[in-house]
Amino acid sequence: MARWIGPLLALVAVVATLWLAATGKLSLYIHPRYTVFAVVMAVLGGVAVLGGCVVMLRRDARPHHHEGEHTHAHDADEIGPGLLRRPRLLRSLTVGRVLIVVGALTALLVLPPAALTSATAQSRALATSADALTAGSPQLVGGDTSQFSVKDWASLLRSGGESAVAGKTVEVSGYLLDNGDADVVYVARLMVTCCAVDAQPVGIPVYLPDWAKDHKVNSWVKLTGRFQQNPSGSGAVPVVVVPAELASIAEPDQPYVY
Amino acid sequence: MVLTREPAIAPARRRSRWRPVLVLGAVLLVLVGLRIATSGGTVSLTNAVQDFVTLSLSVVIESLPFVILGVLISTVVQLWVPDRWFFAILPRNGVLRRGVLSLLGVLLPVCECGNVPLARGLVVRGLSVPEAMTFLLAAPILNPITIVTTVQAFGWGDGIVVWRILGGFLIANFVGWLLTRHPHPDAMLTPDFQAACAAHAHDADDRTHRLSRGARMVTAEMSAVLPALFVGSALAGLIQVAISREVLVGLGGDPVLSVLALMALAFVVAMCSNVDAFFVLSLGSTFSPGAIVAFLVFGPMIDVKMLALMRTTFTARTLLIVTGVVALFVAALGLGLNLAR
16 A cells, blocks of 8 residues: 555546646636646656556566565565554554545545635735736736726726726626625635635725625626726725626636636 | 477466556546546535635645656656766765755755655765755745745845845755754654665665666655645645634734744745745735745745655654744744844
8 A cells, every 4th residue: 555655646636637627627726827837747747657557566466576685675665664563553554545545536536626615715805915916917007908807907906096997997707805894895806826725815896885785795796887986985995996787697617817 | 499488478478567557547547537427516515625625635736746846856866867976066065065955946946845855865865864954945945936936026125035045045054054963864864764765775786777767766756745745735725724814914014923923824825935925915914024034934944735745754853843943043034124124
């Protein structure tokens, strides 16, 4: 078991990675910039591991390959030195290995792939630093705003201020995020910089008096509207989107922004 | 006579030659079949369980390519790089030697998870424990990708980049020096790994084909590292779900608490050093510069996933000491920067 756990885990993870990449779902877990690297390494690793397994199986099949001290080396390979004298530890190690393999198999190959739920999203603070938002994104000022995502708008709002967005028409989708204002709700998405672990909500403020009465936090919406000065006169959020339409939608297949 | 016997043996041998390939093909088919058969289903887990799985998997899927790369480079270094070539570039003097090793990350900008198999390979090749530890601690910080992303995130202005590089280098080398004080450095390695090193020395006169030895080394290394990676990732995922990040991020401005809070955050998020600068920037709170430096120096050296991976090689006691010393020095660095402002 000890000798085979690595190849087994590697093959499980390689198959899972390649399948996710083939079905376009790898980006639920990692930033798309890593897709090519992940696929190339998965293929290389898979080939190397399969090659290693063939060599190991052939050596095991050969009747006389263990002679003299080699027999001892094989034992050490299998369970490690000293463990032969400690059967209870050996047993618990084996149980642990079986648990790891079963867990990996279940998580990687049985459960359907999934994005982070909004419950986790809600527990993380809104990203507000302009530098973090604009890092790696194309020139936004003067760009074609009809294709702008929640993240593009948020970073334009942060870096350019009110004047950069005022009067512009917005058409985005995202989930509703409560930022502690009764009249302003955020339409947000999770932004991933490396993998889902670092996901951080980015959002734009929407003017919707008493929004909590008609809308549920975390529900997905499609928003059409225009950036205007905040009608409530709140100094904290000077400019907001006043919605022309706010329609409920199902969670999209690709819920993150990058 | 020989001629008449030959055909009788050949088919049997051919069969046994190809049986492994058939077995592996069957295993692969089962794995792929399992994935395809279950892909249509929907499972409704509670949010916390679902997110635990998603977060753990994202750490595994993110780290796996780097681990594979590290294992492959480690194998190449062990089998194909000649001794004289390898040790010729390293100075003999201990301090200089560790200094050079801590810059090895410039040549091999692998993420920290990939460095563990590489460091194991280097120890097998004859590197001492303190030298390997210096490399492990320094390489994730002192590599071009990390430095470029840190500059992108913070610029040169407020000294964060400089202190990250300098702090990483000094702390890694100090810990390395400290470990040389140990009377029996090899005792800091796990018994299993010591045995593996001994087996390699014995293997050196193995006449079998280098490629097949390399393939066996890859699988052996996977068996050592991957279980640790999976356990470490699961722990990271579990902590993420169990502990509200708000608690740590909320301490942003305090000159003392913010340093400790961000070190704790670095420990639990277990993030690649290549991108952690953007992560801390996106947290949205206004952290003290000392806290940011502490996050950026501590995270690449020590986190929950790294400890699980390093445990394949070093004893728990060694890791405890290293973690304690690194934490103390990083905290001192962060607090010092905050006080000096």
